[in-house]
Structure formats: C-alpha cells, structure tokens
Amino acid sequence: MLSKSVVQDVISQALQTGGDFAEVFVEDTFKNNISLQSGIIDKSLSGRDFGVGIRVYKGFRSAYTYTTDFSRDSLLKTAKNAAQAIEGEGQLKASELKSERAQQLHPILQMPQTVEKARKVAVMKNASNIATSYHDAISQVVVRYMDEERNVLIANSDGKFIEDQQVHSRLAISAVASNESDMETGSYGPGRLQGFEFMENMDLNHYAKEAARIAVTNLGADPCPSGKFPVVIDNEFGGVIFHEACGHGLEATSVAKGKSVFSNQIGQRVAPDIVTYIDDGTIKNEWGSINIDDEGNPTQKNVLIENGILKGYLVDQLNGRIMDTPSTGSGRRESYRYAPTSRMTNTYIANGESTPEEIIANTEDGIYAKYMGGGSVNPATGDYNFAVNEAYLVKNGKIDRPVRGATLIGNGPKSLQAVDMVGNNLGHGAGMCGSLSGSIPVNVGQPTLRVSEITVGGRKEEA
C-alpha cells in the first residue's frame, strides 16, 4: 500500500520535534451499497475510501493528521504538521520496520468485490418478496445491501509494519405496515465479518419475516403505559442497553481520566453475582470481530466483569500509557480520518441459569422488551435512554398484549445492580457504535434477562 522506505521516512519526520512514538495508518477500502424499495433497485453506489493517518505521541499527549494525497511530499508535510503540535527536543531513532501479515482468524470464502452485482440483487429481491408477502398490511419494504473490503497497513516507530484485510457483509430489511390511520415499521439487520457466502447461507426467511412481523405487531398495538416496571429484555440485540450503559464506561477513554463511574473499581463489586460481562473480538466471523485492532495489536477475549466483580477494562495504547497497563487489543477507528481509541468488539453478558420461560413466569406485572431499538447514554452521569422496537405487557407470569412507543430510561450502573435474573440463551446482534473514533461495527449480546425496575415512558394517558 505504501513502501517501507516511504513509511520509514514519514515516521522519522513525525518524530522530529521530540515525539516518543509515531504511527502511520494506511487504508484502502472498497464499498458497495445497493438499495431496493417497492420491489425495484433504486440506488447502487460503489466507492473507494483511501487515506493515510499519522499519529505522534509525547508522554500522554498526541497529535493526529491525515490526508488523501499519498505522494511522498504530501505525506512528509502531513507528518510535519503532526510533529508541530508536539513540543519537545531530540530525535528518537525509530526501529527498523519488519513486515508481517495479520493472522486470519475469520475465513472469507467469497470476496464481495469479485461477486457480480446481479447476485447481490437476487438476495435483496428474495428478502423483499418474503417480507412483502408476509401480511396484507405490509405496504412498503426497503432492503439495503452493504459490503466492504477494508485493507489496512499499520506501521510504527517500534518497528511494526503489519497488513490486514477485513471484509464485512450486511443486509438490512425494513418493513412498513399500514392501515387507514397508522404506519408502523419493523426492521432486522444481520451482518457478519464474512464474504458473500454469508448472504447466500443466511436464514433469509427468518430475518425478512421478523422485520414484517414486528411492523404488523406494532400496527395493532396499544400505546405503552408509563411508570416503573420490572423489564424482561430479550437476548441478542437486547444487549444494547449494557453496551451503552456499561460497555462505554469500561473503555479506557473514559476510565483513564477518572471520568467513568467504573474508574478505580477493579476488584470491586459492580453488579450482582449472576452478571459476567465479556468483550471478545476472536469469535469466528462475528460482526464485531477483528484479527488485529487498528493499532496493529492482536484481538483477545477480555473478561470485564466476572460474577459481579470488576476485572478489567478495554485499553488502547495511548490510554494504556496513562493507566500503566498494556493494550487489550481494543484500539479501533472507523477509518484513517480518526485517531484510534479504546472501543468494544463483541460485548455480551454471559449465560446464566434461568430459562427465558422461567423469567417470564416469575414476572407478575412488567414489560417484555423483545426487540430493542437504539439509544444513547451520557458518559458523565451514566443516564441512558432506549427505544423498544417491539414490546409486550407481562401480566401474571404470561406475555400479554403488544404495546408500542416504549422508551426505557435510567442510570447504567444502577440498572446493572438491578439485574435479578439471567437466562441461558445467549445471542448476539449486529450494530454500529458511534464514539470518539467514529462509527464501527460491534456486536452486542446477552441471554434473556430481567432488570427489577426501569422507568418506562410511553404515550398511554393513565399510568
């Protein structure tokens, strides 16, 4: 992608003002996005993202510059701009670069760039047909196909010169159900770190029908009541709450500066002992998996909370310096346009011992959140809010009628303490996570579990 001699020169230039570490990140990414609506292909876009990011550290401070101009002169100028933001003396001699290729943990069988677009279109049409014919009330189906081949080179003043390739495939199906007065939507967006074989082998029937079923269910649903309820959150994408409310607080980005509620809590009880929370980038071909992180360090399985006791954080190199801990292979970034920082990969609550049926049967008057939507959290306070895409009332240990428009609000660390039942049906769901270093693919996951009390906001007038 860039020659060793150019990279070596750029690193030397970046270290000229006394920096003690320099890194070059080169990215050449090919993308395809196709969209279908009302049964026909209406958009198809292909692109190539290319650029070079240069980072310099001195102690705990860092500077980052990037450019899309890959000429030697431009790269040296970009390195110089980074160096100018560093104040120091002397020139560190960078180690000699040693070429290597990241070990491929996640086999890719069919490179999407080599697959004819007509075959991609065939998968989309199939999904659209399944969702459209699910029910008479389905008035619109939109299917989006996306693939990405990301080639990276990461080199640094410690002599690292490592190349890697990451291939992602994702299909997003959304269905609209309508009657005379209302329109409701449902969606499903499965994705994996895998080639086109994922598209051809997936259970399209399940995903497309679920999208349609959610829309139809919501169409007939009453507004959700508001108040405080025990909430049973289903597996897979249900894990998004703890991703937002706890996962982000375990990232070194907020831990290192003492800004997280979990700062300086290693060895302390932060959750009931039925809660074990893990981040694992090694799970084969999962959407949030990687071979190496964007600082060139191998990914690993990180146990964050074990039986309720805080065991570890997600650490990138720069924050690792501040915390005096090694990287956990968690330095990630959307693209060359971002300096990397500590991020999640596939993060999940491990299996407990209850069955999902037992959890419902033990809930007298509550809410069952079958599919979660997105949400956000204030990192300073831990306050979160989440939409529920498909929700039901639970009455006397049984799932009752569907309700729509439910929002869950609360405080992350408090809700974590309030987990009182954990199921045995761990599942993972694909999402995009946005933070300081951009938007990256991550999985969230959990078995079905119950939080003893969450504030639910809805539109129904009486509480």
Next chain:
Amino acid sequence: MDIKAFKDQLFKQGQTQGFDDIELYYESSEGLNCQLDLGEVDQFSTQEKIGVSLRGNYQGKIGYAYTEKIDETSIDFLIENAIENAKIIEEKEQNEIYAGDGAYEQMNFVSNEISQLTNDEIISFLKDFDRELYAADERVVGTNFFQVQRQDLKTAMFNTQGLELEDHKNFLFFFLMVIVKENDVKKSGTYVNVVHDWSKLDAKTCAEEAVAEAVSYLNPKAVESDNYPVVLRYDAVSSLLATFTSNFSAETAHKGLSKLKDKVGEKIAGDNITLIDDPFLENGLGSRTFDGEGVGSKRLTVVDNGSLTTLFHNRKTAKKDGMETTGHASRASYKSSIGVEPSNFYLNPGTKSYEELVKSVDEGIIITDLQGLHSGVNPVSGDFSLAANGYYVKDGKQQYATNLMTVAGNFYDLLNQVREVGSDLTFKGSTVGAPSLLVDGLSITVE
C-alpha cells in the same frame, strides 16, 4: 495527478466506454480539530481531504461511483463500477445530468477572520475558555469532548454539458460538555457554538453561558407525571424539527413514508406555524448557491401560516409529480447519491420572548434538551417518546430542574398544539433552526 487532468481523462475515457453524459462532483476540505482536557491540548489533528464522484448516464440509466484516491487506477475503478451500477438500476425516473440554468446567486460563505486564525490563537482561546469555566462556578469539576473544529470546504461540479460551479465556505465550531457536581451528584450541560464573527467572541461570556446551563440541572426534583403545558426551548424544537425534516421531502413521500404525501395545499399546522428554507444565510451551515444536481438555489416557504405549500423536490421527484424542482437535490457528500434535503431550514419566529413564554405558564414544564432522537421516534407516524431534561414551572417562574423525564407526543399533532411561537430563532450547530414554543398536550413522565 491534478484534478483537472483527472477530470479530462475521466470524461474522455468515460465517453469512449459508453457514457452519454458525465458529471464530476468534487469536494475538498481542510480542517483542524483541537481537544482540550484538564487545561492542556489533549488531541490535536489537522486534515486535508479530497473526494470525487462520477455520475454518468449509461444507456438511459444513471450510474455512480466515488473515490478518494486521485490516480489512474481510480479512473478505471470509477468507470467500471458506475457502469455496473447503472446496469442494475431498475427505477425508470432518473436524476439526469443537468446543463445548468444560468440563475445562480454569486455568494461567498467564507469568513476571512476565521480562515486567517493561527493555531496558536485558537488554542489560546480554548485555554482561556477552560480557565473561565472553573472561575465561573466552584461546582465545575471537569469537561468532556471540549473541542474546536475549523473546516474549510469547497464543493464543485463539472459536467460534459459544460456546467462548472463552485461553492466555498468555512466555519468554526465549538463543542463541550461542562460537568458540575454537588452533593456527590454530577450533572452536565452542553455548549455548542458555530462562530462566524471571531472578534465578537468572548471567553468569559461563553464560559458563563456553558456553566449556567450545567448548574441549572443540579438538585433535580421529582414532579408528578402528567400532561402539562410545555415550553420547548429553541434547541429542543430544532432537534425535533430536524428529526422530522425528511417528512417534508418528496422522496420520502414517494416512498410512502411520509404522512404529508397528499397534503400539499392543505392545512397541516396551526396558523402560527411557518417553515422556511433559506440557502443564503451568511453563517448557515447548509448555505449553498447550487444544489446536488447543479440547480440554482432559491428561498422557499414550505409551510405558510399552517398550509403546506410544497414538499422539497429535486429534478427527479419533481418530474414524477409534474412540476419544477425546488432546488433541493442533496449531496451529503461525494459518497452519497442524490437525495432530497433542505439547506437551512427553520421555523419562522414569533414576537414573544422566551421569558414571556415562561411567564404565561401557571404550572408546567420547560424542556431544554431531548435525547434518543435517532431511536425514540417513529418517523412515519410522527410518534415520539424521548428522554428529556428541563425544569418545573410554577406561577410563571422556573422553579427547579426535574428528574430525567420522558416526553411523548406526535409531531403532526404538535404542529397544531402550539399556543405561542417565541422570538428567539436559533441555529444551534445545525442546519435546522427554531424559536422556543409554548405547547399544550404533551405527556410527561418523570423518573
């Protein structure tokens, strides 16, 4: 390879390989981003970026492709992929390449003051700002995401029908969260400012404003959940309007995803609601002289005293509806195909100040901030259920901050529930602006 040589070769090779018309859309940006933490520069970054996209008419279909690598290999990449993309498109109506209409405003959206600022001047202002934050109130314990961003952005469009257009703008954007603490409870306030007049900027005033916001959320109390009259502050209104803006797009309507589909000419809002799109605001983040298809931009009233006068159109959606484009073809960047979007979209202000709105409330709620807008809304039905921060009002006076609330309602209903429109139109770091509103009939749940 320089961009002119790239364009000439692309046009020539593209036409040889079967394109009738070709357009090259070009964006270059230069930027600076500086983050402060604990009074020191924590992250400093500068950027230079170029991206181009090809849009071409191939056998009656339009194909797209983009690249950030300006070299010969990319010319082949663009042409091959644009042809393949054109081949699979099935939609009949196409965004054809446009020869131009000659009606272009000559405007420059560049502030020389901003472009001439040195890095040292910017950093020194940030440090002053930081000091003033701690000086403003002893309960200030820290900041989050304290950053300034400067962007200089050029967009240009060339095509084989001879069209050549360019827009140039710059801006300086401040963002920070101030964290305050009292009785062991932390609260935060967000400060956003897009600066065009650097010389008018004062670190102390900015800091006091940011801190006052954060402090106002301390010591919140529970309030009975109920339907209250609500003063939605300008920032909450803008973020809500921004969330539902795409419902005013003809593209969304054609997809069957907007309730405004067949409502043009009808009353959709109270008499006090007028919505305007103005592409020529001097410091508007969305300002432009031409749209994503090269059509000259114009000012447009979308809702006039409650009546929907038109939806936003590009040439393709306009053709479908048998009308002229309104000049709202969007190009989020060279990476996106053409859609429909406003430029600077706002709710026209009324005459009463924010203070007067609050004064007219016997018992109610002020909402300053809405969260979860990307997830807690149903863009189709207009229903929303969102986390909100704000204050309790009694006898026309702001009393105290409330515990975290959720506010639930419906956007279309809301347009008819506005008792009073404020005079404080503000664009808070967004292309969508609004004044504060006094609204009836929102359901408030307090934690």
